Amino acid sequence: MLDVAIIGAGASGLMCACRLISAGITDIAVFERNDRPGKKLLATGNGRCNLSNSSVRPEEYNTDDPYKLADILGAYGFEPTADFFEKTLNVMLSSRDDLIYPRTFKSSTVLDALRSYIEDHGVKITTGSFVDKLDDKAKYTVIASGGMAMPVSGSDGNSYKLINSIVKDKTAFCDVRPSLVQFNSSDRDIRPLSGMRLNAVLSLYINKEKVAEEQGELLFTDYGISGICTMQLSRIYDRYIAKGIKSCYVSADLVPEHDKDTLAEEVKRRITDGKDISSRLSGILPKEICEVITSRGRDIAGLMKDFKISITGTRDFEHAQVTYGGLKLGRLNDSLSIKEHEDIYVIGEAVNVDGPCGGYNLQWAWSSAFAAADDIAVRLS
Template identity: 55%
Template sequence: MIVIMSLEYDVLIIGGGAAGLMCAASLTSRGVSNIAVIERNDRVGKKLLMTGNGRCNVTNTSAVAGDYNTDDQDKLSSIFEKFGISDTMTFFEDELKVKLTDKGDLIYPRTLRSNTVLDSLRFYCEDHGVAFITDTLVREISADNVINGSYKARYIVISTGGASYPVTGSDGNSYKFINSVIHDNSAFAPVCPGLVPLMSSDKDIKALSGSKAHARIRLFIDRKECACEDGELLFTDYGISGICVMQLSSVYNIRKLTGLKDAYVLVDLLPELSAEEAKEQIDKRLSSSSQRSVAEQLSGLLPINIAEVVSKRKGDLLDNIRNFRIDISGSLDMDRAQVTIGGIKLSALNDGMSLRKRDDIYVIGEAVNVDGPCGGYNLQWAWTSAFAAADDISKRLS
């Protein structure tokens, strides 16, 4: 790490996660010097190491601004037009020297290791003179940009994350000190967990804990279908999980903020088959003369424990297989969420990511009310917002 020689900087970045490190790297690539990153943990990038199951899904080539939840879609589109996916991939390949590889739309480092991405950012910053101040929790920002009464900067970038995975340091603390400088509660969108498993109190669901099935899952809130996802469904002792469920959870929790009476999902356990094909597959396996239970006869079509639960439910067997109902009682908390929904509103920021009410302070990454699906979308927002802030700051310093 760079030895800290000064208490005054041109740019102080609070939070050494994906967005903060990219902002520092992007600033130095634009010729800005005298930069420091303040990190509450003993090392930077703790949460970045967890992304993509340790493989770091850097971006997604199909991502567009419309895929994200935010309060200002026009501004988000404008930011993505200036700093998009191709800019990200070029920076990683040309500046950070990270060879990228694709798995469909998903872009990873060739090593398939998240520490490759972290090391490339950290090494680049260190090689360009960025100072790292670790084990330092920011408690206050004064009116003249003094942090904790010690560190002063011309510009401050807040990249402390949201409130998801608080064990990594992103515990929502950023919202408090952002509001301490703008004094405007209306500038914040309500916060809730995103990309998180869903809970169910259905007794027969708990009996399926550990089972998996390829499924199509439709989410209903107050009896109206709100979203649909295909993928692997994982049954747990608290409810359901899997990427498809995590995607639906964001829709569920956003609606929950405004109030809902009930929610449930209908699971199609044979999504690749038409209704006629599914009926044919079921009928040819069932025999009134068989000594086997219905579940046992269906074991070549469905996992036997799932078939057992489905066959014991009242009603038509085919309908139960195509519309297996699971009542939703809630979601797990922030400690299991992959992303935070809500935060400082994008509309409370200028196009360059500075606060409208305090334009020498910038907010980037997960602290902003922008969240996307699984699959590299949220890291792309970290990179995009970091590029936008770095570009704006470098122009103001020049």
């Protein structure tokens, strides 16, 4: 009988294998449905892999068990992760503010390091191997087969079926939804702005109440809006779905560096004769958006500070970076083993833990992998 079977060679599964190997355990089999491991990992951070964040705050994650999450991240947070990457996997790291990347700024560096460490120690990653049921070929099984975001990468929600074959109780799962994802809008007048990027402060209003604010690049698209700050707001939107969303819009402050009165003075100075208004405002904002603003009303400064975009929902899992929901963390022990099946562990995105952009989600993949691997190593010794 094998010591450990790992289902899924994505971020968490590969790291779990590395951590076990570093503890001297090599009787491991890793199964991956794709013809190569780490497909999604390669896509992370636009191919640069934002693998952690030096000031991860547990309270920024969505989860059903924030205390357990804080404990796991407290034990296996940024520092032990960075240490493992640099000293065990030989990946030199680099930071951009709090965001941590491999020094090469290439996700392939991270994947190659994880993969080589595993293969150099004689552990096989069996590709093209879809695991559709849990058997007892190994003393310990680690389910690391991901959530539902970017299903083309191999994580298409089948993890929940695997888990559900042993955890029959439906209340063990939180509903899943795409998160860190773009918003759809039905506003037709913003369609011509597709491709335009602006620095803005975005406020999310749900049922007429302001529920979140983000600053960053707003990207107009042919379906609605995108950009990192939009994607961050989608996490808050997800939280409100269960409570019921009757109305939703984003208010964009398109000139955040000026208050409304100063901006109103500026606008007034430019359009005293009322002629060719959009062109005269184009020194403040691109002409195309000035045309939309002037078509919406006369309070131009007000519209620039409060440019409303109605939201009809988020895009789907194909476009999402992470899954909101999944197996409740509360149904797992601190080591990520299932409470009523302690020889089976669930790690990574399959668990109901998701974080904002900025290295939070890979950090959870690594942290959960460390917690499971260290526990298995102790139990095997």
